[in-house]
Amino acid sequence: MASVGKGDNRPVPRRLVTLFQRFSSIGVILGVLVPIAVITAIHYGTSHEHHWVHDVMRRAYYLPIVVAAIRMGLLGGLASATLVTGVYVPHAFLVHHHFDPARNLEKILEIALYYTVAVVAGYLSDRENQRNAELQQALDEQQSLTKQLVRAGRLSALGEVVAGIAHEIKNPLHALAGTAEIVDPIIPQDANERRMWDIHRREIERLGRVAEQFLSFAKPKPIKTEPIDLVVVAKRFVTLVDAQARQKGIQISIAKTSESTTVFGDLDQLAQICLNIAVNAIKAMDDHVGGQIEIRMGRETLKGKSMAFLRIENNGPAIDEVNLEHLFDPFHSGGDGAGLGLSISSQIAEQHSGFIEAENTDMGVAFTLYLPT
Numbered sequence: 070m071a072s073v074g075k076g077d078n079r080p081v082p083r084r085l086v087t088l089f090q091r092f093s094s095i096g097v098i099l100g101v102l103v104p105i106a107v108i109t110a111i112h113y114g115t116s117h118e119h120h121w122v123h124d125v126m127r128r129a130y131y132l133p134i135v136v137a138a139i140r141m142g143l144l145g146g147l148a149s150a151t152l153v154t155g156v157y158v159p160h161a162f163l164v165h166h167h168f169d170p171a172r173n174l175e176k177i178l179e180i181a182l183y184y185t186v187a188v189v190a191g192y193l194s195d196r197e198n199q200r201n202a203e204l205q206q207a208l209d210e211q212q213s214l215t216k217q218l219v220r221a222g223r224l225s226a227l228g229e230v231v232a233g234i235a236h237e238i239k240n241p242l243h244a245l246a247g248t249a250e251i252v253d254p255i256i257p258q259d260a261n262e263r264r265m266w267d268i269h270r271r272e273i274e275r276l277g278r279v280a281e282q283f284l285s286f287a288k289p290k291p292i293k294t295e296p297i298d299l300v301v302v303a304k305r306f307v308t309l310v311d312a313q314a315r316q317k318g319i320q321i322s323i324a325k326t327s328e329s330t331t332v333f334g335d336l337d338q339l340a341q342i343c344l345n346i347a348v349n350a351i352k353a354m355d356d357h358v359g360g361q362i363e364i365r366m367g368r369e370t371l372k373g374k375s376m377a378f379l380r381i382e383n384n385g386p387a388i389d390e391v392n393l394e395h396l397f398d399p400f401h402s403g404g405d406g407a408g409l410g411l412s413i414s415s416q417i418a419e420q421h422s423g424f425i426e427a428e429n430t431d432m433g434v435a436f437t438l439y440l441p442t
């Protein structure tokens with residue numbers, strides 16, 4: 070439960086709206102509003118000769134005030150104390166058959182005590198909520214750190230194996246590509262075997278690309294750092310995917326930003342991250358009519374750190390929960406890919422002290438690359 074009192078940084082009008090919503094929740098209606106209504110009804114319905122009933126009812130109001138303060142913090146406590154005062158004052162001072170000048174001071178003190186109890190209980194409840202929130206945040210951070218460590222360990226072990234395999238593939242592949250180049254002009258363009266030969270060459274090329282990808286996963290290239298505007302990164306990778314996107318009827322748009330989005334990094338490698346994300350988006354929208362990719366850049370403060378971001382959002386189908394959990398794991402593919410694109414991308418982002426976030430949005434799917442400015 071988010072606190073609405075101390076430690077809540079939202080503007081007061083929004084906190085009041087939240088408070089109003091909470092007051093209409095079933096728990097608060099049963100724990101606060103119904104008891105206040107019942108106590109008030111007994112209070113007003115009992116004749117003034119039964120002093121003891123009125124004494125008990127006046128004190129019974131503390132119960133809903135404390136419940137409100139515990140459930141909704143300081144603001145909730147104060148709101149319920151005000152409500153209780155509102156229903157109690159006419160009874161205490163205005164209804165003539167209950168009018169009792171001798172006990173006025175006692176009644177005023179009682180109202181002051183309603184507020185005191187509300188403030189103390191509300192303050193304690195807010196403090197407790199704040200502590201719980203801090204504890205939860207620390208726990209979340211620790212869990213994400215543990216996940217990162219496990220992943221880093223798995224990646225380095227995998228990296229060694231993959232590097233070995235890629236190396237073993239690359240040497241014979243080199244020989245195959247070389248001989249194919251020599252044989253190619255010998256096979257006439259109109260020969261029956263030509264179609265099979267073209268498949269042969271295409272597959273050799275594809276294997277070469279996969280081996281290259283395996284190697285860049287296993288042995289990340291060192292990064293050159295220079296000041297780069299993310300707008301330049303966006304333009305670079307859009308040039309690379311534009312033709313492929315247009316062929317599939319997908320529109321790519323880049324939103325302008327007035328914020329400075331300069332980061333320190335390696336232009337080629339940052340463009341590589343975006344390229345991997347964009348190629349995935351294009352693949353995901355294969356059967357989608359009216360496909361769109363929107364690119365947006367800007368700045369955000371995350372945990373007190375100023376970060377620039379580049380967001381690539383497409384209007385294709387959402388990623389299911391299980392897939393979303395493992396998107397950045399090496400060799401995890403929801404299709405027929407090697408499952409390395411996003412894993413390599415997140416490695417590069419980490420080398421730049423940044424990270425990538427993936428989420429399903431109203432539009433479809435969004436990947437955001439965050440980098441320190």
Ligand SMILES: Nc1ncnc2c1ncn2[C@@H]1O[C@H](COP(=O)(O)OP(=O)(O)OP(=O)(O)O)[C@@H](O)[C@H]1O
Nearest residue numbers: 349350353402403404406407408409410411412434
């Ligand atoms: N924009 C997207 N919309 C829907 N699914 C996506 C999107 N981007 C990634 N995915 C899912 O994430 C999976 C992992 O992506 P990743 O780029 O790591 O591997 P791949 O594309 O399968 O293979 P590779 O990139 O190595 O050729 C994809 O297979 C796809 O299922």
Ligand SMILES: [Mg+2]
Nearest residue numbers: 349406410411
């Ligand atoms: Mg991919």
